[in-house]
Amino acid sequence: MNMKLTLFLNPFVKIAGVKALLWGLTGMIVSVAVAYYSDFHYHGLMHFGAAPNDSLLCYAVEHAVVWIIPALIFYIGGLILSKSNIRIVDVAGTVAFAQLPFILMNLFFLLPPMQQLNRIDFNLPPMEILKQPDILFGLWLSLVSVIFLVWVLVWMFNALKISCNLKGKKLGILYAVAVIGGDVACRFIINLFY
DSSP states (O other): OOOOHHHHOOOOGTTTHHHHHHHHHHHHHHHHHHHHTTTTTESSSOOOOOOSOOOHHHHHHHHHHHHHHHHHHHHHHHHHHOOOOOOOHHHHHHHHHHTTHHHHHHHHHHHHHHHHHOOOOOOHHHHHHTTTHHHHHHHHHHTTTTHHHHHHHHHHHHHHHHHHTOOHHHHHHHIIIIIIIIIHHHHHHHHHTT
């Protein structure tokens, strides 16, 4: 596989530890700012949309939770399942770095059809929702935005693989627990701020 494609899919062959953590934290600050201006909340690791609390602190907490919970699950799982010496800075750094594509997703939600979609009251009857301007285009664009989430999930898989030196079933099981269980835990914690 060519080196550029390798780095695109797995940047952790070149970056880890403190460097990845600093890039990831910088990215989170940018992501929080863009999310604030796009009014795009993180309800969990894989759930996004409008929310009743529009304070900047709420956006910052959402991003912190979406980073810390999977990183903790990766770290604890790595300590249990890996024979290697697991360093928290490697796990926290690679997970933070893996979430850099969220910046692009947040920028995507600044587009007018996405802003319109974010303002729709989905408690309306379905026929009323379909009458909203640009609803179909906004829904189509929201499907395109899934690319950024998939990109984050691929990077998180590689972050776990590299930072905890896991492979095979152990890697797959821990990744599934971290993503699914992490999403549930993130949703529960973030919901406390609404």
